[in-house]
Amino acid sequence: MYGEKYGQQNTPLKGGILVLLKKLLYLIWSNKKSGLTALSEEEYKKQLVDIDPEKAKLAFEKSWEIRNFEIEMYWKRATYFWAFIASTFVGYLALISSDNYSKPDAYNHVEVYFLLCIGLILSLAWHLTNLGSKSWQRHWEVHYLVLSFKLGYWLISN
Numbered sequence: 001m002y003g004e005k006y007g008q009q010n011t012p013l014k015g016g017i018l019v020l021l022k023k024l025l026y027l028i029w030s031n032k033k034s035g036l037t038a039l040s041e042e043e044y045k046k047q048l049v050d051i052d053p054e055k056a057k058l059a060f061e062k063s064w065e066i067r068n069f070e071i072e073m074y075w076k077r078a079t080y081f082w083a084f085i086a087s088t089f090v091g092y093l094a095l096i097s098s099d100n101y102s103k104p105d106a107y108n109h110v111e112v113y114f115l116l117c118i119g120l121i122l123s124l125a126w127h128l129t130n131l132g133s134k135s136w137q138r139h140w141e142v143h144y145l146v147l148s149f150k151l152g153y154w155l156i157s158n
Contacts, residue, residue: 028128048143049150060147067140074133081126088119 039047048059092115095101101109 044146049146053151056147056150060144060151063140063143063147067137067144070133070137070140074130074137077129077133078126081122081129085119085122085126088115088122091115092119 049056051059092112095109095112095115101112
């Protein structure tokens with residue numbers, strides 16, 4: 001094997017990384033039940049729609065504000081992810097275009113693979129963040145739509 005050729009041994013760190021990766025994947029895709037209680041349509045209407053008109057109007061305005069806040073936060077997060085991913089891409093291009101990349105290396109240019117892994121992790125994190133952002137935006141849009149029908153006015157449609 002390549003590692004044995006250069007005197008590297010199979011270390012406990014390698015096994016620890018695999019365990020950590022398995023735990024991370026379990027946290028992302030586990031089928032654990034949520035601690036939240038699901039509301040039936042009647043319970044939802046009773047608690048959030050069929051309330052005092054003044055409270056309904058305040059909830060309507062608040063749901064619109066929070067929806068806009070979610071959109072604003074999406075663009076802020078997107079900007080950060082774009083900057084980090086672009087910097088890893090620039091680093092990757094700088095490494096592969098350098099003179100040292102064409103020369104043999106005892107570690108087979110591990111720094112390039114490291115940057116590739118960072119880019120992959122950032123891209124995956126960005127994708128998962130986008131999924132979460134969209135679900136919260138949709139959550140507040142549904143509240144907005146339900147309350148808008150009760151109050152008799154709306155700005156967006158389904």
